[in-house]
Structure formats: structure tokens, C-alpha cells
Amino acid sequence: MNEKISLTGIKPSGTPHIGNYLGMIRPALALAKEYRAYYFIADYHALTTLKDGKELRRLSYDLTATFLALGMNPDDVVFFRQSDVPEIFELTWILSCFTPKGLLNRAHAYKAAVDANLAAGHDPDAGINAGLFNYPVLMAADILLYGSHVVPVGQDQKQHIEITRDIASAMNHTYGEEIFVLPEGLIQPEVAVIPGIDGRKMSKSYDNVIPIFAPPKQLRKRVMQIVTDSRPIEQPKNPDEDNVYNIYKYFATPEQDKAMREKYLRGGFGYGEVKQELFELLEAHFAGPREKYNAYMADTKKLEAILMEGAKKARYQGAKVMKRARRAVGVRYKDR
Secondary structure, eight states: OOOOEEEEEEOOOSOOBHHHIIIIIHHHHHGGGTSEEEEEEOHHHHTTTOOOHHHHHHHHHHHHHHHHHTTOOTTTSEEEEGGGOTHHHHHHHHHHTTSOHHHHHTOHHHHHHHHHHHHTTOOTTTTOOHHHHHHHHHHHHHHHTTTOSEEEEOGGGHHHHHHHHHHHHHHHHHHTSOOSOOOEEEEOOOOOOOBOTTSSBOOGGGTOOOBTTOOHHHHHHHHHTOOOOOOOTTSOOOGGGOTTHHHHTTTSOHHHHHHHHHHHHHOOOOHHHHHHHHHHHHHHHHHHHHHHHHHHHTOHHHHHHHHHHHHHHHHHHHHHHHHHHHHHHTOOOOOO
16 A cells, blocks of 8 residues: 555535535545545534534534445544544644744635625624634644645645645744655546536535435435426437436446436436436435444444544554654653
8 A cells, every 4th residue: 555645634514415425525535545544524623613512523423424334444544533633733833833924814715704804894804713714724733743645635725735835844944854744735636516406516505415315205305306497308408407417427337327318318208207317326326325324323432432543543643743843843742
């Protein structure tokens, strides 16, 4: 196995849906084939917006059960919860002391929040907490603590890697040694926009999602609600412009996909027919994982044990970096 470490953080922000599965979960799980894969639940990142403690715990378990049900083996990877690694927060403070405020002023999330306030005629920092402002430093600590070599990001997230490299380089230069590995962004191909049931991008914000582990009756109901055009049955249809097909194609075999495209171009069918085929495809894909997911969610003690075992592995790796960082800055350090 490649000894390079890949690191993927997943924020618990809602019940996973098929847009999450196609755009984030499935590509993340594939990394374990090429790298020593680290995955963490970014629960403290979620705290910038989510203030309900019970809900944060539930969503963290939900995400853990989701990854396990979809095939992640915790014995083959390092899977843990961010808040179970206290070294992250110590390192965040150290890194903060080497981070120019101007760098954080230019961070995309903070700038977007300021711009939204100005557009609404509000004070530039109205409603913006220090956690949001310092978010990039916590993210840098997440990446640097484990000596991560690659971090999968979309094109719009390259700035996170650039900020992390800037901070790490500043510390390495100050102390004249390689305290931190400088990570590279593993730029993921642009993920196609997965349409929700209303045709807009599938998003919890729009309440237009198809949950991964919805029971069959609910799953079929959501699929049947997908918006389609009003073309008559006999008229040929363009599959690339249809919301049903643009979900179907990601789950179909090449043979199924070819047959479905031909059906659209030929015409002579109703959308209810292809919605039923999509439902059957999704049910076949997720029925087995759904059973595993429900079993995991019924046993949160087991989930907790898996997360704590993962935290031990993460802390063991992180201790090596923290020893270098503590020694460099001149504070007491101890071996673990």
C-alpha cells in the first residue's frame, strides 16, 4: 500500500443523501485503495453553525454508521471523530500564532459572509463568530497533525490547502526545520450536479433530497416526486435534460444506461415507468447497506468504540508531529 497519507474530513451537517454519496462518500472511500487513508468527522467544524448538542451527536453517529454501512473497514483505515483528538486544538493555537490576520481576512467563507452583510446593509461582521473567522487555522491543524500528504478537495477549495501550506511554511522557516509535511491538494474532477426532486441541485437546504437509507416506501415516494416535463408518451425525449435519467445513469450498468438512453430517444413511454426503474435500481443498490446502517444506529456503543479506537490511532500518529512542534516553539513536550 502507498505509505502516503490521504486525509478526508466530513462535516456532520445532515442525513446523507444520494448527492452526498455520489459527490463525496463514494470518491472518499476509493482513496483507501491508493493511500493510507484517514477519515474524520469534523464535529467541531460543525459547531460554527450547529448549536444543538443532541443533534450534533446524532449526526456524528449517523455519518459514522453511513460510512461503515457503505463499505468502510475501520481496521483498514483510520476513522475518528475530530473532538476526540485534543492535540488538534493545541496545534490550532500554535498555528494561530504564525497566521497573519490578513490571510484569514481573505478566506472565502469569511469574505462571503462579509459581502452578504454589506449587501444587506448590515455591519460587515454582523452574526460572524470567531470560529468562522479562525476556521482555516483549525482546518490547517487537521491536515498537518497527521503528516498528511494529500487532501482531496474540489477546485473551489484549493484555498484551504494554500492557507495550510502558507502557515506550515512559516513555522518551518522560523525554526529552520521540517516540522510539518507540506500537503498537496488532490483536486477531484468536477462532480456533476446531481439534481434533486425539484430539478435544482440536490441539497438539504432545498429539502429536495433522496436520502440514502430511506425505507422502500419513502424512497419510492421521493423518486415519484421528481419533476419532469410534460411531453406526451409517444414523443421522443432528451435524456440529458431529464432529472430522472440524470440520477439513473450514476447507478446503472453500461448496458442498462445504453438501453435507457435508447428508450428516451425512441419515445413511447411515460415518466412513471422510468421512475419505477430508478426506484428499483436505488433499492437494489442500497437495500443491503440500509440493513447494516439500521443495525449500527441501533448500537451507538459499538459506534463509539469504533470511533475511540480510531482516535487512538490518530493520536499515535499526531504525537510525532506534536513532539516536533512543541520542541520547536520551546514548550514542554512528552512522549506518548
